[in-house]
Amino acid sequence: MATKPSDLSEVDLIQQGAEARVYSGHFAGEPCIIKERFKKTYRHPTLEERLTQRRIQQEAKALLRCRKAGIAVPSVYFIDSTNNCIYLEKIEPSLTVREFIQQLPLPYSDEDNNKLYAIALKIGSVLASLHNTDTIHGDLTTSNMLLKFPHDAFELYLIDFGLSQVSQLHEDKGVDLYVLEKAFLSTHPKTEHVFEEILKSYQKNNKKAVEVLKKLDEVRLRGRKRVMVG
Amino acid sequence: MTIYRQSKSDMAQEDHIKTFPMDVFPHSTISVAMFKDVRKIDELKTHIVGGEIDAAIVSSRMICDLFQILVAANKAVNAKTTGKLKTRNINSEVVFCLSPSNSITDSLKKFGVSPEDSAVIAVTVDDFDGQKMQVVLQHINGEMVPLEQLHRYTDEDTVKKVYKINDVELQKSSLLDSVVTRIAVKEFAM
Ligand SMILES: Nc1ncnc2c1ncn2[C@@H]1O[C@H](COP(=O)(O)OP(=O)(O)OP(=O)(O)O)[C@@H](O)[C@H]1O
Numbered sequence: 001m002a003t004k005p006s007d008l009s010e011v012d013l014i015q016q017g018a019e020a021r022v023y024s025g026h027f028a029g030e031p032c033i034i035k036e037r038f039k040k041t042y043r044h045p046t047l048e049e050r051l052t053q054r055r056i057q058q059e060a061k062a063l064l065r066c067r068k069a070g071i072a073v074p075s076v077y078f079i080d081s082t083n084n085c086i087y088l089e090k091i092e093p094s095l096t097v098r099e100f101i102q103q104l105p106l107p108y109s110d111e112d113n114n115k116l117y118a119i120a121l122k123i124g125s126v127l128a129s130l131h132n133t134d135t136i137h138g139d140l141t142t143s144n145m146l147l148k149f150p151h152d153a154f155e156l157y158l159i160d161f162g163l164s165q166v167s168q169l170h171e172d173k174g175v176d177l178y179v180l181e182k183a184f185l186s187t188h189p190k191t192e193h194v195f196e197e198i199l200k201s202y203q204k205n206n207k208k209a210v211e212v213l214k215k216l217d218e219v220r221l222r223g224r225k226r227v228m229v230g
Numbered sequence: 231m232t233i234y235r236q237s238k239s240d241m242a243q244e245d246h247i248k249t250f251p252m253d254v255f256p257h258s259t260i261s262v263a264m265f266k267d268v269r270k271i272d273e274l275k276t277h278i279v280g281g282e283i284d285a286a287i288v289s290s291r292m293i294c295d296l297f298q299i300l301v302a303a304n305k306a307v308n309a310k311t312t313g314k315l316k317t318r319n320i321n322s323e324v325v326f327c328l329s330p331s332n333s334i335t336d337s338l339k340k341f342g343v344s345p346e347d348s349a350v351i352a353v354t355v356d357d358f359d360g361q362k363m364q365v366v367l368q369h370i371n372g373e374m375v376p377l378e379q380l381h382r383y384t385d386e387d388t389v390k391k392v393y394k395i396n397d398v399e400l401q402k403s404s405l406l407d408s409v410v411t412r413i414a415v416k417e418f419a420m
């Protein structure tokens with residue numbers, strides 16, 4: 001049986017969440033990220049075990065699907081089904097989009113706004129490609145996007161596909177964007193102009209953008225109504 | 231990078247055998263050696279089939295990096311330690327794990343050695359005293375070369391074809407990253 005990540009030598013726990021622990025370590029000499037999923041509660045052990053397994057499989061499938069479509073995602077090194085772990089290429093040096101935006105002081109200077117627009121352009125086109133291949137991410141947030149800085153250029157990686165699914169429905173794509181909008185604007189105050197750029201870039205690059213953005217509008221309206229009704 | 235131990239030996243050639251500890255299976259090791267100008271592949275195959283050779287012997291055309299072998303070997307050891315071997319033994323499992331296909335016959339045919347091969351790679355698992363590789367040396371009619379030369383023998387077009395990797399994907403990924411991902415996720419890919 002494979003060693004549990006917590007028992008591996010030279011690993012660092014980099015994030016402890018409610019459903020997963022994320023470690024930084026090595027796999028066959030290469031730096032890697034190890035994501036260990038665990039059950040939330042023990043009320044339905046067999047059911048939850050199956051759900052945990054499903055999420056790892058969904059993550060693996062989506063990473064392959066995206067990679068085939070030319071979307072930048074980490075490569076996969078190993079799936080340890082005994083310990084519910086997935087071993088991924090470590091994207092480095094990198095920052096999450098969240099970390100990148102949060103380090104910029106408010107109000108944004110013109111220079112910082114230009115950086116934000118460049119990233120927005122990239123996010124929009126990556127999400128457009130993602131949806132062009134009928135992949136729904138399921139948990140789009142600025143923590144689930146990594147910026148890799150080789151020189152002065154940057155590459156945008158999508159990560160954290162445990163809630164992903166395959167769907168052609170404009171509605172599902174609209175909800176995906178809605179989840180990001182909510183997360184984006186609540187995590188990063190005063191970035192409405194940046195989010196607008198994401199949508200513009202999405203529109204330019206997605207085949208069904210008109211239909212998807214129409215659904216986004218409907219979902220927004222529903223969201224607001226739900227809040228009003230309480 | 232990877233830490234490796236060299237096998238104990240008084241023959242200079244054997245410095246080319248490299249042994250790698252595994253992070254996830256600390257009690258296991260993988261040893262790898264590469265040979266060029268290999269002749270009499272048919273004889274070699276009888277020794278593999280006959281079971282005298284306790285090693286996986288693979289065609290180097292399909293291998294683009296040592297890391298590809300380590301990823302597949304790790305997967306094979308995982309199958310063994312969890313009682314989930316899909317093939318006869320750990321050696322055939324290493325060959326099977328290298329392949330993106332879930333068909334055993336197809337995998338062994340494409341990744342095992344064939345008479346057209348002249349460069350081959352031998353992989354042994356848990357060869358703690360180096361004996362398994364010694365037996366390989368006795369039966370292989372070829373010259374051992376350093377693993378650094380591995381890339382010279384890769385047939386990239388065949389690798390792309392067998393692993394079904396297209397140019398769109400390679401805009402954002404190295405061939406090696408695409409290959410190891412397919413190896414790692416193959417049972418979930420369909
Ligand atoms: N492949 C990778 N390369 C570099 N860093 C990574 C990689 N994967 C994850 N990380 C880092 O670990 C964090 C958590 O990873 P991930 O989002 O996959 O797990 P999570 O438990 O769902 O996290 P969250 O609680 O943010 O949703 C990321 O925000 C990122 O900082």
Ligand SMILES: [Mg+2]
Nearest residue numbers: 143144159160
């Ligand atoms: Mg996350």
